[in-house]
Amino acid sequence: MRTAILGARVIDPSSNLDQVVDLFIDGGKLVAIGQTPVGFVAEKIINAQGLVAAPGLVDLSVALREPGYSRKGSIASETLAAAAGGVTSLCCPPFTKPVLDTPAVAELILDRAREAGHTKVFPIGALSKDLAGEQLAELVALRDAGCVAFGDGLDTFRSTRTLRRALEYAATFDLTVIFHSQDHDLAEGGLAHEGATASFLGLAGIPETAETVALARDLLLVEQSGVRAHFSQLTSARGAQQIAEAQARGLPVTADVALYQLILTDEALSDFSSLYHVQPPLRTRADRDGLRAAVKSGVISAIASHHQPHERDAKLAPFGATEPGISSVQLLLPLAMSLVEDGLLDLPTLLARLSSGPAQALRLPAGRLSVGTAADLLLFDPQASTLAGESWHSKGANCPFIGHCLPGAVRYTLVDGRISYQA
Amino acid sequence: MTPMDAKRPLQLNDQGQLRHFLSLDGLPRELLTEILDTADSFLEVGARSVKKVPLLRGKTVCNVFFENSTRTRTTFELAAQRLSADVITLNVSTSSTSKGETLFDTLRNLEAMAADIFVVRHADSGAAHFIAEHVCPNLAIINGGDGRHAHPTQGMLDMLTIRRHKGGFEKLSVAIVGDILHSRVARSNMLALKTLGCPDIRVIAPKTLLPVGIEQYGVTVYSDLAAGLKDVDVVIMLRLQRERMTGGLLPSEGEFYRLFGLTEQRLALAKPDALVMHPGPINRGVEIESAVADGPQSVILNQVTYGIAVRMAVLSMAMSGQNAQRQLNQEAEESN
Amino acid sequence: MNLPNPAELLPQMAAALIGHLNQRQISEPRFIGIRTGGVWVAQALLEALGNPAPLGILDVSFYRDDFTQSGLHPQVQPSELPFEVEGQHLVLIDDVLMSGRTIRAALNELFDYGRPASVTLVCLLDLNAHELPIRPDVVGASLSLAAGQRVKLSGPTPLTLELQMLANRE
Numbered sequence: 001m002r003t004a005i006l007g008a009r010v011i012d013p014s015s016n017l018d019q020v021v022d023l024f025i026d027g028g029k030l031v032a033i034g035q036t037p038v039g040f041v042a043e044k045i046i047n048a049q050g051l052v053a054a055p056g057l058v059d060l061s062v063a064l065r066e067p068g069y070s071r072k073g074s075i076a077s078e079t080l081a082a083a084a085g086g087v088t089s090l091c092c093p094p095f096t097k098p099v100l101d102t103p104a105v106a107e108l109i110l111d112r113a114r115e116a117g118h119t120k121v122f123p124i125g126a127l128s129k130d131l132a133g134e135q136l137a138e139l140v141a142l143r144d145a146g147c148v149a150f151g152d153g154l155d156t157f158r159s160t161r162t163l164r165r166a167l168e169y170a171a172t173f174d175l176t177v178i179f180h181s182q183d184h185d186l187a188e189g190g191l192a193h194e195g196a197t198a199s200f201l202g203l204a205g206i207p208e209t210a211e212t213v214a215l216a217r218d219l220l221l222v223e224q225s226g227v228r229a230h231f232s233q234l235t236s237a238r239g240a241q242q243i244a245e246a247q248a249r250g251l252p253v254t255a256d257v258a259l260y261q262l263i264l265t266d267e268a269l270s271d272f273s274s275l276y277h278v279q280p281p282l283r284t285r286a287d288r289d290g291l292r293a294a295v296k297s298g299v300i301s302a303i304a305s306h307h308q309p310h311e312r313d314a315k316l317a318p319f320g321a322t323e324p325g326i327s328s329v330q331l332l333l334p335l336a337m338s339l340v341e342d343g344l345l346d347l348p349t350l351l352a353r354l355s356s357g358p359a360q361a362l363r364l365p366a367g368r369l370s371v372g373t374a375a376d377l378l379l380f381d382p383q384a385s386t387l388a389g390e391s392w393h394s395k396g397a398n399c400p401f402i403g404h405c406l407p408g409a410v411r412y413t414l415v416d417g418r419i420s421y422q423a
Numbered sequence: 424m425t426p427m428d429a430k431r432p433l434q435l436n437d438q439g440q441l442r443h444f445l446s447l448d449g450l451p452r453e454l455l456t457e458i459l460d461t462a463d464s465f466l467e468v469g470a471r472s473v474k475k476v477p478l479l480r481g482k483t484v485c486n487v488f489f490e491n492s493t494r495t496r497t498t499f500e501l502a503a504q505r506l507s508a509d510v511i512t513l514n515v516s517t518s519s520t521s522k523g524e525t526l527f528d529t530l531r532n533l534e535a536m537a538a539d540i541f542v543v544r545h546a547d548s549g550a551a552h553f554i555a556e557h558v559c560p561n562l563a564i565i566n567g568g569d570g571r572h573a574h575p576t577q578g579m580l581d582m583l584t585i586r587r588h589k590g591g592f593e594k595l596s597v598a599i600v601g602d603i604l605h606s607r608v609a610r611s612n613m614l615a616l617k618t619l620g621c622p623d624i625r626v627i628a629p630k631t632l633l634p635v636g637i638e639q640y641g642v643t644v645y646s647d648l649a650a651g652l653k654d655v656d657v658v659i660m661l662r663l664q665r666e667r668m669t670g671g672l673l674p675s676e677g678e679f680y681r682l683f684g685l686t687e688q689r690l691a692l693a694k695p696d697a698l699v700m701h702p703g704p705i706n707r708g709v710e711i712e713s714a715v716a717d718g719p720q721s722v723i724l725n726q727v728t729y730g731i732a733v734r735m736a737v738l739s740m741a742m743s744g745q746n747a748q749r750q751l752n753q754e755a756e757e758s759n
Numbered sequence: 760m761n762l763p764n765p766a767e768l769l770p771q772m773a774a775a776l777i778g779h780l781n782q783r784q785i786s787e788p789r790f791i792g793i794r795t796g797g798v799w800v801a802q803a804l805l806e807a808l809g810n811p812a813p814l815g816i817l818d819v820s821f822y823r824d825d826f827t828q829s830g831l832h833p834q835v836q837p838s839e840l841p842f843e844v845e846g847q848h849l850v851l852i853d854d855v856l857m858s859g860r861t862i863r864a865a866l867n868e869l870f871d872y873g874r875p876a877s878v879t880l881v882c883l884l885d886l887n888a889h890e891l892p893i894r895p896d897v898v899g900a901s902l903s904l905a906a907g908q909r910v911k912l913s914g915p916t917p918l919t920l921e922l923q924m925l926a927n928r929e
Contacts, residue, residue: 196636200448202548202572202607205635271433272549316527316557318547320570440830457833464818467837473871476821478831739821743830750828 001043002026003417004036008048008379012055012369013352014360023053025375028416033371048379051411052347055355056088056119056376058367060256061232061304062329064121065395067108068097071311073395075109078309078329079118081394083413083421085305085332088376089359089366090119094126095153101126101137103145110146118420119413120376122148122364124178127166133157136166139175149230149362151178154279158184160217167225176228176362181214181239182206182280191320193235193283197266203319206281211239219246222253230361231255233306235280237290244299254361255299257291258306259335260326264288268400274315274322275400278306292344301357303336305329309396327396333378334386334406341407347382375417384409433555435744437751442744443564444737445551446573447614455582455618461736462583462729468505469732478739479508485538486512487530488567489545494703495567495577498727499542502734511538526550530558539745540565540738548572548607561749563741565734571607577702578611580733582619584726585657588698592616596623598651598693599642600683601661601710602632608702609661613640627651627683631672648683652692660685660701660710676709686712690720698722762910765803765883765918768899773807775897776850776881785848788879791815793865794836796854799914800883804852815840817851822864838868845873854912856882859893884910884920 005023010033012018017033024032024040031037062082065073082090092109094100100109106123113121125147129135134157139150150170156179157163170177187210192198194205215231219242222229234240234257243255260278265285268276276282294300308325315322328335336354339345345353359367366376386409389402413421434450436442441454468476484503488496496512503510515529526545533541540563543551548570555564568574582592589595597616603609603626616624617640624642626633637644645651652658667673690699699711699721707713716723780788790812792801801814816839820832851865862880869875882895887903904910909923 194635196639199634199636202570272552318550318553320547461835464835464837478821739831746827747830
């Protein structure tokens with residue numbers, strides 16, 4: 001359908017565009033920015049005065065929970081929640097049942113995502129079979145089935161030697177490996193950041209060194225193997241520093257952080273609320289400030305939701321017996337806008353961290369608004385606000401921000417020129 | 424930086440009276456003193472021939488112990504019986520959880536039995552808070568120990584012991600020795616001593632047995648027992664569990680005893696009339712020498728008696744606070 | 760209304776008590792005052808009698824019948840009875856007798872200490888507002904108050920009675 005979007009402030013971070021200008025879509029692609037193309041008759045006109053048009057957000061970590069965890073979520077429900085949050089492309093992790101270590105599972109996910117039609121889905125495949133950390137998964141077959149990167153999550157290879165070989169194998173085929181650096185032994189049994197709050201509450205701690213020790217090892221192995229590496233879910237200022245030092249040495253690594261890590265600290269745990277039980281854990285104010293600085297400077301070039309929906313029972317128990325995770329993809333835009341409201345980032349930089357940054361990290365065909373690219377767009381009102389929780393699409397209500405009034409409101413999300421979400 | 428005040432609203436009713444007893448943090452000094460004063464009265468009851476008062480007659484106290492304990496359980500049973508309450512004890516061991524029933528459902532079922540007070544002991548820190556918040560907001564919940572977090576009745580009975588033998592807290596020097604890291608008793612004691620105005624609270628342990636950020640309790644840390652015990656008025660020894668030897672926390676019980684065990688020789692470094700306390704059960708020859716445990720300065724057995732009185736105080740105050748809140752709610756409804 | 764002066768009531772109460780005890784041939788009664796006002800009256804009475812006998816102190820907080828409505832009294836203190844109750848003749852002393860519920864609580868508590876041979880009740884004032892069948896054996900004075908009025912004893916020396924108005928409640 002030929003669509004014209006009129007009068008929006010168009011921000012495209014990768015081309016430094018920030019201008020009030022009209023957009024024209026035809027055949028699912030952006031055909032013109034500014035000048036109406038000759039002979040263009042719009043079948044649909046969106047009056048976007050007062051709105052910001054940006055590349056559709058690219059979220060590198062959204063658990064869809066399908067196949068295998070239907071009580072927690074489905075591809076249909078979670079991609080809709082993502083579209084409501086301004087997302088047009090997302091990556092889902094391999095922690096499904098069965099694990100995403102065979103092409104069949106990747107195909108199933110892609111089929112269901114296409115059927116639902118709310119966002120584009122780029123699956124992340126398991127690095128090892130069954131995520132067991134012993135045998136390599138069939139990475140090339142998975143790539144051919146649509147996987148864009150590979151990782152095992154927090155519980156990675158126990159043997160450093162096996163990990164090194166996995167990285168070298170991936171490097172052979174120019175495949176990206178995603179690291180969630182955490183030392184298994186230092187983190188074992190831990191529920192919260194090992195600090196004053198956890199000690200006071202009597203919760204077993206995960207020390208900062210669980211992240212920094214693993215990061216040191218992983219960065220050196222990345223250097224040795226030459227594999228493309230993306231470090232996901234950083235939690236500590238020290239960890240961000242290690243990434244910065246590696247980048248300064250010329251290592252082409254990228255990193256992301258969960259949006260809630262830029263907002264919350266371990267102090268949120270003070271009344272044992274399981275809504276704040278996440279892995280890896282929330283750390284101190286100093287860590288949050290360090291992560292925010294790294295996002296501002298671009299050392300961390302991507303912000304992800306780290307969306308993990310859960311059924312009610314999973315959070316309805318004493319802290320140590322609950323499952324970790326926050327369901328928040330539907331709030332990705334408005335929650336991220338609080339970083340602009342706080343004065344940490346300007347709007348174009350924020351949008352870069354949410355679109356072009358993540359897309360470049362995993363080399364995804366997304367995160368750009370230029371003539372000829374797919375019309376994956378977000379239109380939002382920066383002056384309006386979102387009441388979190390009103391019309392909630394995710395199956396998981398485990399979100400501590402529900403009830404909060406957040407800055408900015410998504411008005412339209414378009415995927416390939418078609419409206420996938422409208423407020 | 425201590426996350427204190429968040430707990431106060433949950434434990435107290437609109438008039439600042441106790442309605443649950445979950446942890447000592449956030450409770451004002453006056454309230455802790457009231458608990459001690461009330462416990463003193465109940466001690467007198469324990470000295471009569473009829474050791475009962477009719478305060479909780481017709482009420483039901485349900486002891487729900489998810490973690491085994493003989494000592495705490497029997498003292499709570501005795502305390503409830505001496506208040507003339509009906510008492511049920513449920514040892515909800517892992518068998519019901521292995522049937523797949525969640526803690527939430529187990530308690531909902533118990534709630535339906537119309538109990539008035541639940542005393543709960545659980546292995547997860549924060550369990551008592553979870554229960555008070557989600558399952559039984561209108562029943563009084565007494566924390567009988569949750570994970571490593573708190574054992575508030577033990578804290579108060581230790582304070583009662585100190586007050587009865589030493590008079591007050593303002594000029595005292597108290598040392599807590601042993602596995603602070605895993606101890607809910609230590610955490611409750613440190614909070615209670617601080618609130619009651621003790622100016623010199625010492626913890627003595629190797630680094631592996633100290634929690635990160637222990638300074639937030641306002642205590643001084645010692646790793647040398649001799650230095651830490653010098654001139655103290657009270658020594659509280661903590662139990663060392665066998666499991667601590669695995670995982671690299673300690674090399675052996677023998678080395679622990681050589682460095683941190685309370686022997687007569689070491690006790691002599693404290694004041695001559697210093698109290699020796701222990702929450703029990705004691706490990707003779709591991710944290711304490713028999714001669715000291717059975718010696719003239721030991722008040723370990725008295726602690727048990729004080730424990731009944733403190734638990735009677737807490738049960739009656741919590742019942743009283745719940746009743747008062749019910750009254751307030753009713754009056755608020757009627758005036759609407 | 761004129762409230763009596765307790766100092767003037769005590770001598771006649773002492774005399775009445777002696778008469779009452781003689782009549783029943785009670786030679787060594789145990790004296791017990793109900794905290795707090797009853798203890799003051801008891802001390803004054805013992806002085807008036809010239810009797811050096813030890814005074815027992817009874818705190819009835821744990822036996823009151825209004826726990827469900829009013830909760831635990833914030834200033835509970837231990838009872839102190841320096842003698843056996845079993846088989847003894849007791850003289851129970853309180854300041855103001857109104858509904859009788861305090862005396863009922865005191866009797867219940869005393870019986871948990873043992874089985875007394877008898878209990879003689881002495882009150883400084885009887886307000887004729889009985890809700891239970893409890894009457895004093897020896898009384899200083901009888902009064903009737905208007906609705907909303909209360910009487911309060913202050914002490915220990917001098918003992919004085921004051922009239923108070925209850926705060927209006929809707």
